[in-house]
Amino acid sequence: MENLISIVIGAIFINNIVLTKFLGLCPFFGVSTKISNALSMGGAVTFVMTFSSIITWLVYDQLLIPFNIEYLRLVAFILVIATFVQLSETIIKNTAPKIHQSLGVYLPLITTNCAILGIVLINNIQQSYTLLSSTISGAATGAGFTLALLLMAGIRERLALANSPESLRGLPLAFIAAALLALAFQAFSGMSI
Secondary structure (H helix, E strand, O other): OHHHHHHHHHHHHHOOOOOOOOOOHHHHHHHOOOHHHHHHHHHHHHHHHHHHHHHHHHHHHHHHOOOOOHHHHHHHHHHHHHHHHHHHHHHHHHHOHHHHHHHHHHOHHHHHOHHHHHHHHHHHHHOOOOHHHHHHHHHHHHHHHHHHHHHHHHHHHHHHHOOOOHHHOOHHHHHHHHHHHHHHHHHHHHOOO
16 A cells, blocks of 8 residues: 555656656646646546556556567557547547637647656556556556646746736746746655655
8 A cells, every 4th residue: 555655646746747757748838828728638638647557557468468579569558548548539529629629739649648658658667567556657647747737827827917028928938937847846856755
């Protein structure tokens, strides 16, 4: 149980996929303009990360390793991720068309989101997690991704109202805010669980 708690705390704060590993920056900057968009994207990414972690673990451990075809892992992992992205896009499109429209091109781009492929590779290759640990890691990493998006969206909503120099408005100020946010999360790296 202690190991699972350390996986959760580590994935959300210490090894945050966006703010310490710098993966998934495209949707991080593209969708973090409003809290509602950030929450929707975070939920979609968490869904895809969690279920992709489960299925890729099963594919890798029960299919690729026994048949000695581990070299197909990237193709298999991307296929699994693409399937869950299509599923989540269909669900959002049918249940919340306004959110689907506001997320725009960033929703289908979850397929190529390196954060999702990164966590799947970390779970299966680098950490060699069990199925339960891999599932917890995927869900916690999704929660960390959502936290980063929500923090950035809150900051950007406030910055949109601030009186800032013309040359810094928009993305330049977002880059500065993201750098400071990442620096704040680096403080967690000294923690040991």
